[in-house]
Amino acid sequence: MDILILGCGSSVGSPIIGKRLASFDSKDFRTRSSVLVNVDNKKILIDSGADFRYQALKNNIEDISFVLYTHSHADHTHGIDDLRIFSYMKQERINCFGNPYTVRDIKKNFSYIFDINNKSGRPRINLIEINDNFIEQGIEVKPLKIKHRDWDILGYRINNFAYITDCSMIPDETLNTLYNLDLLILDSLRYTSHEAHLSVDQAIEISNKLKPKKTVLTHMSSELKYEDLLSYLPKNIAPGFDGMSIKI
Ligand SMILES: [Zn+2]
Ligand SMILES: [Zn+2]
Numbered sequence: 001m002d003i004l005i006l007g008c009g010s011s012v013g014s015p016i017i018g019k020r021l022a023s024f025d026s027k028d029f030r031t032r033s034s035v036l037v038n039v040d041n042k043k044i045l046i047d048s049g050a051d052f053r054y055q056a057l058k059n060n061i062e063d064i065s066f067v068l069y070t071h072s073h074a075d076h077t078h079g080i081d082d083l084r085i086f087s088y089m090k091q092e093r094i095n096c097f098g099n100p101y102t103v104r105d106i107k108k109n110f111s112y113i114f115d116i117n118n119k120s121g122r123p124r125i126n127l128i129e130i131n132d133n134f135i136e137q138g139i140e141v142k143p144l145k146i147k148h149r150d151w152d153i154l155g156y157r158i159n160n161f162a163y164i165t166d167c168s169m170i171p172d173e174t175l176n177t178l179y180n181l182d183l184l185i186l187d188s189l190r191y192t193s194h195e196a197h198l199s200v201d202q203a204i205e206i207s208n209k210l211k212p213k214k215t216v217l218t219h220m221s222s223e224l225k226y227e228d229l230l231s232y233l234p235k236n237i238a239p240g241f242d243g244m245s246i247k248i
Pocket of ligand 1: 010011073075166219
């Protein structure tokens with residue numbers, strides 16, 4: 001199983017438009033958060049953010065088997081139109097999954113995609129509501145109920161990998177399903193607290209409790225510098241970077 005971090009930046013990316021980034025480290029330049037999971041020759045995309053087209057080109061992505069959406073915020077969905085080329089290439093609709101709120105919002109925000117009278121180019125997708133574990137193309141996917149401020153959104157577990165972004169709190173019933181992980185990719189917006197996201201110290205605390213073999217931080221704001229963070233973090237936790245590939 002291979003996990004490729006396509007992007008690990010916060011909602012505005014790093015650097016922020018109009019602000020120079022005081023860094024020459026390429027790892028501090030971050031596109032919007034997304035991962036590609038390669039398991040049993042299936043390519044699972046988690047979120048299609050505003051940078052999805054660039055990420056797909058940069059990483060030579062030629063196929064997407066299905067898509068998992070964590071929630072409907074712009075930085076996680078606004079690349080949805082670029083699924084068009086993937087559905088076109090394989091001449092098949094692409095199944096996309098999200099919780100009922102996410103499905104409702106995507107249908108509202110991108111209504112042209114679901115308008116059967118619309119003859120112009122649009123991605124051919126099936127948007128499917130999920131709440132519980134399901135199997136898609138032979139892969140068992142476990143949705144993880146988490147809080148994003150007061151909003152119920154999803155992380156995902158596939159085998160011994162879990163992806164949790166845009167998280168302010170993990171309820172106990174979800175925490176209990178997150179033991180024995182080989183890899184946990186976890187939200188960590190900045191050093192100071194934020195009402196919709198985990199801080200660096202909160203992410204460390206969760207990692208110390210769950211004890212995955214490795215934790216990688218994502219959804220990082222431009223204030224978090226890769227090298228500084230690396231020296232701050234315990235040995236089994238690392239900051240992510242765009243293009244980071246992890247085999248488990
Ligand atoms: Zn986000
Ligand atoms: Zn969000």
